[in-house]
Amino acid sequence: MQTVVLTFDSSLTPLLPLALRGHPVARTWADGATLKHAIEALGVPHTEVGQVLVDGAPMGLEAMLPGRGHVAVSAVAPLVPTAPLHFLCDAHLGATARLLRMAGFDTAYDNNYADAAIEALAQGEDWIVLSRDRELLKRRGIRRGAFIRAREPQAQMREIVMRLRLADVAKPFSRCLECNVPLRMLSPEEASASVPPRVRERQRLFSTCDACRRIYWPGSHWARMNAVLADMLSPQAGVSIDPPEAAERMSRTGSAGA
Known part of the structure; x- marks a missing residue:
């Protein structure tokens, strides 16, 4: 067993259990655990994670946890749009999918998609998965995604636009709202x-x-x-x-x- 202290960027603390917010988290982990496993076990999907420092040195999420030490987890920075910009919205974001189509973005949505199907599509087609389901976003096959914190569709759309810097690449009214x-x-x-x-x-x-x-x-x-x-x-x-x-x-x- 190994004891590691983790600290999280303030924007990530709302994703942590209430008792773990606002202070370093000291936890004991089984041998063989990765940084991804430790961070996601505390409630933060890998899609929300930016740079990870282990005792000041940058490390990838697939790296093994150290035997002891300090892990600092930063939030992902707003992204510069890169092709392809294909979005896949889960069952929680049907109205927001329509708004993304209205703005001209290729957006798949089906409220019957199972989590495994979303992961397979994201992995095979490199979709950007948008969801309010953190467990979905923890799936290894989802490389690009975002946990949407707002609850109301227009607020969700603003959040997506800001996080993915979509304003300058939007092409309003260039797609069918029904068929995409x-x-x-x-x-x-x-x-x-x-x-x-x-x-x-x-x-x-x-x-x-x-x-x-x-x-x-x-x-x-x-x-x-x-x-x-x-x-x-x-x-x-x-x-x-x-x-x-x-x-x-x-x-x-x-x-x-x-």
């Missing part, structure tokens, strides 16, 4: 047979999903969604993108809104 398929622009003539007469008279920008055949256009519902989305993508600024500016961007990028 990239939208394709339609000419007014192509859309005319499938939209109400009043829409044909007022709108010139249309797009469609080639999977479900829904047609999108920048109507009043789109304007409301745009204001909500702009706030989530710029949570510190607290300002919305003007509808004319967003419509112009939609025209340039080939994206669309409902």
Whole structure:
């Protein structure tokens, strides 16, 4: 048996049991335990861990615990987006998955996914797993992920945007909210047979999903969604993108809104 003292970054302490918060944690571990095992046994998934120092020296999570000494655990830093940006939301984040699609991000969601299936998809396709289930995020096959602390969907979206630095790489209204398929622009003539007469008279920008055949256009519902989305993508600024500016961007990028 070996006794090791662990300290955690203050942002990680809410993940620890209440009795272990706010002070170093001295625990005895069986021989052969890894840093990953010790940290996750205390409630912190590896997806939330940044640098780990063992007596001041950086170590990987798969390294063995020392016989004795001090382990300092830092929180993961906000990430610079790198391709591929594919998200997989678990059953707790259905509404947030829709918001991510609204922002233009490839986002898989199925409330029937079992944890083992999520792990297999994350491992095989390199998805970024978003979850409020810490036990899921502790699975070894999940290399990229984030524990979402907020409970309300818009707050969850702001948290994801800040943590993964998504604001500058978002492509709003470029994916189908239902199918997650990239939208394709339609000419007014192509859309005319499938939209109400009043829409044909007022709108010139249309797009469609080639999977479900829904047609999108920048109507009043789109304007409301745009204001909500702009706030989530710029949570510190607290300002919305003007509808004319967003419509112009939609025209340039080939994206669309409902």
